[in-house]
Amino acid sequence: MKTAQQIANDVRAGESALVAVEASLAAIKARNEELNVFLYVDEDGARTAAEAVDAKVRRGEDPGLLAGVPIALKDNMCTTGIPTTCSSKILEGWKPPYNATVVDMLAAQGAISMGKTNLDEFAMGSSTENSAFGPTRNPLDPTRVPGGSSGGSAAAVAAEMTPLSLGSDTGGSIRQPAALCGLVGVKPTYGLVSRYGLIAFASSLDQIGPFASTVTDAALLLEAISGHDPMDSTSLPEPAPSLVAHVNDGVAGKRIALVRELVEGADDAVVASVNRAVEVLKDAGATIVELSIPELHLGLSAYYLIAPAEASSNLARYDGVRFGNRIDGDDVTAMMEATRTAGFGAEVKRRIMLGTYALSAGYFDAYYGQALKVRTRMIEAFAAAYQQADMIIGATTPSVAFTFGSKTNDPMAMYLNDVFTIPTNLAGEAALSVPFGTGEADLPIGVQLLGPGRSEARLFAAARVLEIADGR
Ligand code: GLN
Numbered sequence: 001m002k003t004a005q006q007i008a009n010d011v012r013a014g015e016s017a018l019v020a021v022e023a024s025l026a027a028i029k030a031r032n033e034e035l036n037v038f039l040y041v042d043e044d045g046a047r048t049a050a051e052a053v054d055a056k057v058r059r060g061e062d063p064g065l066l067a068g069v070p071i072a073l074k075d076n077m078c079t080t081g082i083p084t085t086c087s088s089k090i091l092e093g094w095k096p097p098y099n100a101t102v103v104d105m106l107a108a109q110g111a112i113s114m115g116k117t118n119l120d121e122f123a124m125g126s127s128t129e130n131s132a133f134g135p136t137r138n139p140l141d142p143t144r145v146p147g148g149s150s151g152g153s154a155a156a157v158a159a160e161m162t163p164l165s166l167g168s169d170t171g172g173s174i175r176q177p178a179a180l181c182g183l184v185g186v187k188p189t190y191g192l193v194s195r196y197g198l199i200a201f202a203s204s205l206d207q208i209g210p211f212a213s214t215v216t217d218a219a220l221l222l223e224a225i226s227g228h229d230p231m232d233s234t235s236l237p238e239p240a241p242s243l244v245a246h247v248n249d250g251v252a253g254k255r256i257a258l259v260r261e262l263v264e265g266a267d268d269a270v271v272a273s274v275n276r277a278v279e280v281l282k283d284a285g286a287t288i289v290e291l292s293i294p295e296l297h298l299g300l301s302a303y304y305l306i307a308p309a310e311a312s313s314n315l316a317r318y319d320g321v322r323f324g325n326r327i328d329g330d331d332v333t334a335m336m337e338a339t340r341t342a343g344f345g346a347e348v349k350r351r352i353m354l355g356t357y358a359l360s361a362g363y364f365d366a367y368y369g370q371a372l373k374v375r376t377r378m379i380e381a382f383a384a385a386y387q388q389a390d391m392i393i394g395a396t397t398p399s400v401a402f403t404f405g406s407k408t409n410d411p412m413a414m415y416l417n418d419v420f421t422i423p424t425n426l427a428g429e430a431a432l433s434v435p436f437g438t439g440e441a442d443l444p445i446g447v448q449l450l451g452p453g454r455s456e457a458r459l460f461a462a463a464r465v466l467e468i469a470d471g472r
Contacts (some may be wrong), residue, residue: 001027001160004069005216008110014057017050017068017112024070024114027161029275035137037155040076040083041115046070049112053265054331056110057211065224071106072165074158075116078122078197079103086199087131090123090343091324100197102166102208102225109224114162117152121317121345123201126417127146130347138181140443144401147177147417150211154181157211164221165211170201171303172396172421174209175433179396179446181248184218185211187421189453190428191224191236193222194229203234205303206424207454215434215464219237219243222456230422249461252285255349255389256462261296262394262420262448268397269439277447278393279435281462281470289389289441295381298374299423304415305358305371306426311348311354350411359414373425382427386452391459395420396433396446420448434463436470 006176007020025043032038042074073079080098085091106113120130128136129152138146139159146155153449154177157165167174169187178185186209193208200206210221226240239420258278263271282288320326320339329335329344344352358367385392399415407414424431430453433446445467449459 003214003331004066004163004212004434007163008065008067011053011057011068011110012063012322017053018047020068020070021046021050021112026163027159027376028114029262031113031139031161032158034142035139035155035159036134037136037159037161038072038115039085039087039119039133039152042082042113046112046114049107053110053112058352065220067110068413069111069164070114070162071111072114072117072153072162072168073103073393074150074165075117076119076168076199077103077166078199078472079113079116080330082116083320084116084199085133086122087119087133088343088348089132089325089326090179090318090339091266094324095440098197101194101229103197105225111224113261117156117165118351119152121313121348122349123149123168123170124311124351126176126414128152129404130345131335132345133405138401140182141401141441144403144451145180147401148181149173151177154178154185154212157181157183157213164217166208166225167207167211168198168206169425170205170307171425172418173450175285175396175421175431175446176417177431178211179435180401180445182444183211183213184215184432184434185209186220186222186432186456187219187424188226188235188456189430191234192226194232194235196229196231197386200314202307203314204310205307215460215467216244218249218432219247219341219460223359224428238408241454243457244395245458246457247460249279249457251462251465254391254458254462255284255289256281256286257289257385257389257392259385259392259394260292260298261294262292263391266395266398267420267439269400270398270445273437273439273445274393274395274447277466280466281393283301284465285342291385291388293381293385296423297375299378299426300415300419302371302374302378302426305367306375308351308355309358309368310353310355312359315348315352356443373426378423378426382423382452391455391462392450394450397449400443400445424450429453433461434464434466436466
C-alpha cells in the first residue's frame with residue numbers, strides 16, 4: 001500500500017483520488033468480514049468525496065495536505081447523517097446532526113473518510129472485546145486481539161485497508177493498539193486536537209490522535225487535525241505546530257531519560273527492545289540518563305477513579321429520552337432503567353458504578369479527591385523529570401498482542417495493560433508509540449516516547465531515528 005504522503009503527492013500531480021479509494025474499498029471487502037474492522041463503510045460518500053478532490057485539482061486549487069488519502073474514523077466521532085454507535089447498543093441507529101471538528105478538518109484537507117471503525121464500548125477497554133458488535137481481530141494474527149479501545153482503527157491500517165486512521169486515547173487507547181498492531185500511534189498534548197464531536201468518555205483525559213504505518217504519515221495527519229477550535233473550551237489557543245518539516249531533525253544533543261517504572265514488569269523481549277532503542281538513540285547523538293519516577297506507580301489507581309467518575313457523569317445523558325434506543329416502561333424511571341439495563345454492556349456498567357461510588361457523598365474526598373491529588377503529584381513529577389531530560393523512553397505495553405479471552409474474566413489483568421500509557425493522560429502531555437523489534441511469535445513491540453506539552457515534533461524526530469534503525 002502507498003503511504004499517505006505518496007497518495008497525496010500523486011493526487012496533486014494529477015492521479016485520480018478514485019484510485020486510492022477503490023484500492024481501499026477492495027482491501028476492506030477482502031478482509032472486513034474476517035476481521036470485523038469497520039462497523040460502517042461509506043462507499044458512496046467516499047467516491048463522491050474523491051470526485052470533489054479531483055475537481056479541485058483540475059481547477060488548479062490546492063487539494064489539501066491529505067489530498068485523496070483514505071482514512072478510517074473510530075466510531076466515537078460524530079459524522080453528519082452517518083451512524084455513530086460507540087460500539088454500544090444504546091446508540092444503535094443514532095445519526096448525529098453534526099460533524100466532529102476533526103471530521104470537517106480532514107475533509108478540508110482533502111482526506112476521504114471511508115467509514116467508522118469498531119471499538120470497546122464507549123472506549124472502555126484494551127482489546128476491543130467489549131464491543132456490542134463483536135471483537136475486532138488483529139490482522140497480523142487473527143487469533144489475537146488488536147488492542148483497544150481503538151482496535152478497529154488500528155486494524156484498518158494494519159490490514160492496509162486505509163493508510164491512516166483516527167483513534168481516541170483516554171488512558172492508552174491509541175498507543176496500546178498501535179503497539180499491538182505494529183503501527184505508529186500518537187496521544188497528542190491535551191487541547192492540541194479539538195474534542196468537539198468526540199463522544200465523551202472522560203473529558204479531562206480524552207484526546208483524538210493518529211494511527212499510521214510510518215512516522216511521517218502520523219506527523220502529517222496530526223498536523224492536519226491540530227489547532228485551535230472555538231467549539232472546544234479546552235482547546236489550546238496556539239495554531240497547529242509544524243511537524244512534518246521536523247521529522248528528520250534527529251536526536252543529536254537531546255537528553256533522553258530511561259524511566260525504570262516504564263519498563264518494570266514488562267516481558268523480557270519488550271525490555272530488550274527498549275534497551276536496544278536506547279542504544280540506537282545514544283549512537284544517534286542523544287545523551288541517556290536513567291531516572292526513577294515512583295509516582296508513576298499511582299497512575300493506574302488514580303485513573304480508575306478519575307476516568308469512571310467522569311464517565312458516570314458523561315454517560316448519564318443516555319437515558320432513552322434524546323439519543324438512540326429506548327425500552328419502554330410503566331413510567332419515566334422504569335423506562336430509563338430498562339433502557340440503560342439493556343443498552344449498556346457489562347464493562348460500561350462496571351465503570352458507571354465505580355464512578356458513581358467514587359463521587360458519592362461520604363466517599364468523595366477519600367476517592368475522587370485523593371485521586372485528584374495524585375494527579376497533581378504526577379504532573380509535578382513529570383515536570384521535575386523534564387528538568388533533566390527533553391523526553392522519556394519506556395515500553396508502551398507489558399507484552400505483545402494477547403489471545404482472545406485471555407484477560408476478559410479478570411478486569412484487573414485487562415486494566416494492567418495500560419500501566420505505562422495512563423500517566424501521560426493524567427498529566428495532559430504528549431506521547432507516542434513506535435514499532436521497534438518483535439517478541440513472542442514474531443509479533444511487533446512498541447517503544448514509547450513521552451514528552452512535555454507540545455513536544456510532538458521532538459518525539460516524531462526521535463521515533464524516526466528508531467524507524468530507520470528498524471529498517472523502515
Ligand atoms: N484501557 C483504558 C480503559 O479502559 C483506556 C481506554 C482509552 O484510552 N479509551 O479505560
